[in-house]
Amino acid sequence: MPPSTSWLVLAILALTAPATPPAHAAPVASFDGQREFDYFALALTWPGTYCQRTRSCCPSNGCCRGPNSPTTFTIHGLWPDYNDGTWPSCCSGASFNPKEISSLTNALEQYWPSLSCGKPSTCHGGKGSFWAHEVVVGVNYYISIEKHGTCSYPVFRNEYDYFLATLNIYFKYNVTSVLNDAGYVPSNTEKYPLGGIISAIENAFHASPLIVCSKDSIEELRLCFYKDFQV
Numbered sequence: 521m522p523p524s525t526s527w528l529v530l531a532i533l534a535l536t537a538p539a540t541p542p543a544h545a546a547p548v549a550s551f552d553g554q555r556e557f558d559y560f561a562l563a564l565t566w567p568g569t570y571c572q573r574t575r576s577c578c579p580s581n582g583c584c585r586g587p588n589s590p591t592t593f594t595i596h597g598l599w600p601d602y603n604d605g606t607w608p609s610c611c612s613g614a615s616f617n618p619k620e621i622s623s624l625t626n627a628l629e630q631y632w633p634s635l636s637c638g639k640p641s642t643c644h645g646g647k648g649s650f651w652a653h654e655v656v657v658g659v660n661y662y663i664s665i666e667k668h669g670t671c672s673y674p675v676f677r678n679e680y681d682y683f684l685a686t687l688n689i690y691f692k693y694n695v696t697s698v699l700n701d702a703g704y705v706p707s708n709t710e711k712y713p714l715g716g717i718i719s720a721i722e723n724a725f726h727a728s729p730l731i732v733c734s735k736d737s738i739e740e741l742r743l744c745f746y747k748d749f750q751v
């Protein structure tokens with residue numbers, strides 16, 4: 521993991537260039553024999569900001585659940601990354617079997633909801649390599665394992681381990697609760713200093729978050745982990 525100061529710099533850069541996500545080089549096209557990744561980023565979405573762009577609803581869109589829409593940070597993905605700023609994507613993997621994760625489906629629907637409609641697979645020309653066609657297209661966590669999970673070898677060797685570890689990390693590092701406890705409660709009117717939010721996370725987790733903003737609101741917060749999930 522890069523020294524924490526560089527993450528602080530990134531967070532500030534992200535703020536000065538609002539609506540644009542932090543600069544990321546193009547993903548490394550890699551299928552078989554891809555280079556092993558260096559670290560993981562857990563990307564969390566703040567639905568209150570993300571869902572403001574919602575234009576259409578569908579059954580899989582978590583933004584459209586009315587009073588049951590998510591009010592905590594939700595999982596965007598667990599991404600294997602390289603230290604040089606690139607990342608592998610759409611690697612080859614064992615064939616995907618939704619039945620293998622049936623015991624996790626409820627938790628995944630709740631904590632890793634899709635926040636848009638019908639986003640098809642982005643791997644292999646939009647067709648997906650092992651896409652289970654009976655699965656609802658656009659379900660966030662399926663997209664995530666196809667695009668990123670397959671590249672997390674050798675840490676995760678199957679889909680169940682990937683999803684379970686992501687849920688466990690998400691429970692362990694509860695960003696919503698840390699911010700609430702530090703007095704940063706969601707508000708459409710109150711403005712909070714970015715430095716205070718970053719400090720609250722640093723004090724709780726001893727690591728600096730990368731924050732992506734949209735206009736003046738937090739849209740995403742990322743935490744980096746070594747491969748053994750120490751921050």
Ligand SMILES: *[C@@H]1O[C@H](CO)[C@@H](O)[C@H](O)[C@H]1NC(C)=O
Pocket residue numbers: 592631690691694696697700
């Ligand atoms: C995180 O903390 C919030 C606020 O305390 C709580 O509502 C939520 O259930 C927690 N999330 C998880 C995944 O434990």
